[in-house]
Amino acid sequence: MPAAFSAGPPGAAPTGPPAGPPAGPAAELIVEGGRLVTPDGVRDGTVIVRDGRVAALLTPGEPLPPGPRLDAAGRYVLPGLIDSHVHFRTPGLEYKEDWEHGSRAALVGGVTTVMDMPNTRPPSLDESSMLAKAAVIQGTSWIDYRFHMGADPDHPELLADLDPRIAGSAKVFMAGHHTAPVVFRDGEQLRRAFAAAARGGVRLVLHAEDQHVFDLLDASSGAPDSYGGYEPHRPRSGGIVAVANVVRLVREFGTKTHILHVSSAEEADLLSAAAAEGLPLTYEVTGHHLSFTHDDTTRRGPRTRLSPAIRECRDQKRLWQAVLRGEVATLGSDHAPHTVEEKNRPPADAPPGLPGVQELATAVWTGLRTRDIAPDEAASHLARLMGEGPARLFDLAGKGRLEVGADADLTLLNPSDRWQFSAHDVQALCGWSAYEGWTFTGRFTSTVKGGQVVWDIRDGFSGRPEGRWLQGTARPLEVAR
Template structure:
């Protein structure tokens, strides 16, 4: 690998935007200065032309579907879409087939990614009602954390035994990430609507079935259990105003034992959008009211919410077009997440510095990821250049997800990713992903 000099950039890092240059040698950032001259004719020079240079986003919650569900997506296709969207590292969830609930199944996923991934990768270990002994073998230096589904998931991954939950929370020093929805509440709500509509329930009922009450009941229990046991808890994809009372902004992120995440779709859509988007915005937890969305934005900006992620979860068009009870929840987002947040910047909802904090710095801090998430000398050169004034339209022809659709299809974004670097390699430039799989396994300072 050679050297690359990025010149004339607006460098966004640690709450400051400064104009300058960045020199990359091999996979590492070696110099950041107001002006750097190339010391050799072999140095590749990229003129950022006054555009924003940001640390590559770290998406702490994706479902790339490999192994076992590769008709929807796979590590190669979805990581390609991720780097096109300025996401240079991802943390994938364990509800593949087989579920990553044994060390052997977990390592099999790492072996696939080592051959196929365009982006850096980490894989969560999945908890069940009966795999505590296996869970405790998880290496905190090479695995990001433990994932617990407190709402239904693929296979045997619903942990609904309270004694088991307390043992997991008490036994592991690792970060525990949870999907919080109360299954009993959801089942009762679903039966009520099935009696009224059969299988063809209007999708507008989704946030009433997977209700705000179901979310709060589950997340409040998880928070109480974490406080009781001292566990390190991270709650994924929060979706309601009421849940915001469970989190604090009174201490620095590094001191928080309980942290919070919001996803792009809960910040972008509301229940009004079911009329036009239907099952294509059917997620779990459900997209809820405009008031809930506003509360999420407020909590994001005042630091009760720490991280922005995608919960990228592709399904085929055929699957999504089935009746409500058969259509799976989830949608693809990694290619459009960063530009969607830049759109929110244009709308006055968030600053660019805050976007970088929530999508790069904080995931790196929260998971203690080694030498990533910042533009710092000595750190891996995971970088993206964003032109905030180059509009483009999302069309089928430029969607890179294997499933071939996006909830943003037809939308015109004001900003675009022009370049993405993964470990110092220029893997994406002006609409084209190069066939360079330079993703590395994420390591953790624990």
């Protein structure tokens, strides 16, 4: 029996058989004796898996069926986490990252489903390019996946007829950077995109910074010559102007809209107020905007050179407040690896982005515990922001909830393990992390995909890449019309 199915840590005595007769037919997997993080609360129990789905959630003392066991004592059992914002760089940029490495990094970070962005080479700007992308990825991913299509400013009308089986969301770049394939610079193009997306029932996901603000500042001040000058070079005003414009468009068209990587206190205030008004407007916060500040970029340079830029302590404090108050809908890694050579270019030329799908949940857990959030509450925040939240927004059926009938995607978290993250731990192809040297609290120890233990901290990866492209459901007739 593999060590992943042992009844405890190395050296522990195995657990004896349950009292009484076995309960029901044999299980595919029994995740025994953990702290279950369910939509109805956190409680002790055991997960029974059959046919790749959660068949039962048992309370302590209930008889167990026969079947292989994964000991979860002292662990939180979370639904397999969802990262709805990754760049796995395929096709065309596989020298930075690929699905083999990116999906392995995800598993080690407790993530079993990702949503990939369109800024590849060529970019995914229509249905045919996404079908081609899916064909390239097939057989290389350890985890399930969906795609955000790229919104094309030259053809915003495509959003009205987007087949939801291929994609139900589309990425809008309102500002450019090194890998942005297209940018909405014209206000009328943006209005047409919002109108078309509303007609098609497509959720827009936005990089909401205003390129005109940045162009104006560039004309007067030029490019930064130091990393300390990067945040003032790409200031909060770009995001504030863009978010205000988005709120106006959502109010006009009713378009479902999700703002990515919110970086400033002012943006959070605007978006939370818009949601309170009842607008269909949600937002994401990234792990790196919760973990780092502008001072880190000033001291450490390119590893936290990001777009949007990392901002001040007051912004970080406001974003944490939004997480804890339930104002944030999702957490995303914005996993965007570049090579060390690319990141070491001069400040004006180093591309923004960092790897993060592996580090996201652990970094956020560490931040929650550092802020004295009780473990059960912290686990509920993770399950909401990387489970129920993204599953609901992006129609990921069977994902993000630990409940009977859901896909048996699970991850086990040791809540109190303190350990130092190093380059040796990095699974991403780029081989580096902005979190090197951090002491984390909490560590994922096993990840289950479709009822199979696919990664365990002692035994590594098991099986082969069998991740699925999660196609959506057909559009209802009334929407199609």
